[in-house]
Amino acid sequence: MIDTADLAHCREAIRHGSLSFYTASRLLPARVRDPALALYAFCRLADDEVDLGDAKTAAVTDLKDRLERVYDGRPRNAAPDRAFAAIVEQFEMPRALPEALLEGLAWDALERRYQTLSDVRSYSARVAAAVGAMMCVLMRVRDRDALARACDLGVAMQLTNIARDVGEDAREGRLYLPLDWFEEAWIDPDAFLASPEPSRAIRAMVHRLLREADRLYTRAEAGVPSLPVEARTGIYAARHIYAAIGPRIRKADHDSVTRRAVTSKGTKLGLLGLSIWQTGLSLAWPRSPVIYARPLPEVAFLVDATADPGTRAPDWSDTLYATFATLKTREEAR
Template sequence: MIAPADMEHCREAIRHGSLSFHAASKLLPAHVRDPALALYAFCRLADDEVDLKQDKVASVLRLRDRLDQVYAGRPKNAPTDRAFAAIVEEFEMPRALPDALLEGLAWDAAERRYDTLSGVKDYSARVASAVGAMMCVLMRVRDADALARACDLGVAMQLTNIARDVGEDALERRIYLPLDWLEEAGIEVEAFFADPEATKAVRGMVKRLVMEANRLYMRSEAGVGALPRGCRPGIYGARFIYAGIGSQLTRMGYDSISARARTNKWQKIGWLGQSMLLSGASMIMPKSSVLYARPLPEVQFLVDATAVGAPQSSRSDALISILSTLESRRQAQRAELTG
């Protein structure tokens, strides 16, 4: 399916670029692990293209073009693009899922901020839950309830990332904390950027994110039993490794400004062992009724786009709108430079 040289490139990209997923992927069966590594390599490339490049608008527009080429069957002549194109063809990957990721990255390029926790979850659905839904596709899982729980896990992971990176984001003049939380605490965004401190109020916000993430981690577990048996340890592994970052933040008093929460090799090994044990237990335990909980409103569109029988959709009006806005901004920047 994926050319061996392209697959090796993707393995190396994840080995160095996403330590948590690389560790968890070791527990996936090979027929899922390889396409999953290729998927994460493409997503990692997309994220880095926007996060690490100076001209974020141009980066998003290039990603749009690369996705168009992938779905046209003419991927860019690069290992990650060729590997992702092979996945799209083999697994009939719904276009709405990578488009959702692209929309989240476009929001980053537009420097969007979020007024409420629901807005933060809207963002998390795009940059994380969309990847969880794509992982389900790679496992040949299109059940709506299992997809909803995978999306819970994606939102939980992204909330953990946001909680961990409050200080680093502030140094880059980025804010993902809900603005209404800041307003309640009497904190002005520009003042926070100028002098980010781990005050009691800020640590309280980090705690709220960690607590909400923990609630969703617990809810997501009900969906793991709906996955193929061989895939369960790897997904449990990802769940425990990311939740471990939240536990580390708790031990640090929710101060994600003075230091960065990190986990070590031995902790990861312990969580992977726990994942193996829990996966074995899930084979004999009855299904939890939590499996059938309604999807978060913010991820419903992902479930609808992926579930069995979902119609193949074209690029959404919302995505077209934000890309058009970025295109206009790019043209204005060029005119300013040449004028």
């Protein structure tokens, strides 16, 4: 079990560092909410160290060491590490899930770009779908179909993030839109980064990304009735509130270069009401056949690792450590 003092530390860190997640977590039952806060504290710590720090390679290497210590049963003497170690033990958290997140952060440190939409989904699988799978573990849900839909939700949310933050990312020198879309539009990606403008072609890319996100939100919703009843409202709310960013972007004619879409408090309250209503309906409606849709190929390794905690994809560790080897080589060359 998570130590009370460590949980309080994680709760306070999230309350100040991510008010949106802290508020949303209050919709979950305590048995899920408390470990979710501890999980998010560790994940947020990892993301901030890589995203906000100057020595990104060193930050990823340090996080790799912290993760190894957690799974060795000797976490660092820090509240998020101790709390995460307790989660790993209590819920038998598959190591492949936090490792996937860590690899996604390593890709960010490498300033990796993505050639195709499938490559973007592969990145989203690591930085977002892995967290969705970890949330299923906290809910004691290991059903393959439910896990696949949770991964759909994670990827959809990340695609929404990318669509919303095109301009913000570009001004930081980051590009997540597929490179082959730029090739189709005869746009030089580096020229766009040097002077980001909401051209018709860029707005069309944002539209395409949102369309893919919408498809995955629909698939994801079919999995919510597979979750514990008391957790469904919170997950429905997360699905609807994130998806509501899309219409705000569309209202701005898909300009997410000079504008940043936000949803109002009134909209969020209305979507919370919708989520409560859907939770009630989920108790009576038959299961949607969409629940049985195959996992996205890019998230299949997460489903495999979580549905059967005793197995891991045979080539997973190879890809993880190849990424770290690339980071180390780059650092030594500086």
